Amino acid sequence: MGLPRTLVNINGYADGEGYLGVISEFEQPKLALATEDWRGGGMIGSVKLDKGLEPMEATVTLGGHEKSLIRKFxxxxxxxxxxxxxxxxxxxxxxxxxxxxIYIGGRFTEIDMGKDKPGDQTEHKYTAPLNYYRRVVDGRTEVEIDMIQGMFMVNGIDRHAEIMAILTG
Incomplete structure (x- = not known):
C-alpha cells in the first residue's frame, strides 16, 4: 500500500530574488503532445499522429504587491x-x-492584480506562456523542453534529437 506524495511547501525565485512566505500558488504547465487524426486506406480507424508539442503556460500567484515582478511585464x-x-x-x-x-522561461502576458480591499488578503497572479520548461526531481532532470532550441528530453532521452541532427547536420 502506498500513500501519495503531496506538496508540503514551495518557494519561488526570479533573478535571484526569493519569494519565501510570499508565493501562494503555482499552476504548472500542462505537458501535451499536439496530434492530428489520420486514417488511411485499409485502416479500420484513425490514429493520432505526433505533430510536436502543444504550447505551455504557467501561472504563479503571490500574496501582496511585488514591484520586481510587475517590472518584468x-x-x-x-x-x-x-x-x-x-x-x-x-x-x-x-x-x-x-x-x-521547476525552471520555466517565458514572459508575462497577463498580470491579474485582483481586488484590493483594506484589511483583506491581496494576491497578484502572473501568467506566462513558456518557451522553456525543466523539471528536476531529487537532482535528476526528468523533463526538459526548449521550444526554440528544439529540445524535448524525457528521462534522459532527447525525443527530438534525430530531427535536430537532420536539420543541423
Whole structure:
C-alpha cells in the first residue's frame, strides 16, 4: 500500500530574488503532445499522429504587491522572465521528502492584480506562456523542453534529437 506524495511547501525565485512566505500558488504547465487524426486506406480507424508539442503556460500567484515582478511585464523577449520554483513533496508513509525544482522561461502576458480591499488578503497572479520548461526531481532532470532550441528530453532521452541532427547536420 502506498500513500501519495503531496506538496508540503514551495518557494519561488526570479533573478535571484526569493519569494519565501510570499508565493501562494503555482499552476504548472500542462505537458501535451499536439496530434492530428489520420486514417488511411485499409485502416479500420484513425490514429493520432505526433505533430510536436502543444504550447505551455504557467501561472504563479503571490500574496501582496511585488514591484520586481510587475517590472518584468512587457519585455520584448520571448525569454524575458526566468523563474525557479522549489517544492518539497512528502508521503505520510515515513519515506523521505522529495525535492522538486521547476525552471520555466517565458514572459508575462497577463498580470491579474485582483481586488484590493483594506484589511483583506491581496494576491497578484502572473501568467506566462513558456518557451522553456525543466523539471528536476531529487537532482535528476526528468523533463526538459526548449521550444526554440528544439529540445524535448524525457528521462534522459532527447525525443527530438534525430530531427535536430537532420536539420543541423
Amino acid at each position: 512587457g519585455t520584448t523577449s520571448v525569454e524575458g522572465v526566468r523563474l525557479r520554483l522549489v517544492a518539497a513533496y512528502r508521503a505520510d508513509d515515513g519515506s523521505a521528502a522529495q525535492a522538486v525544482e
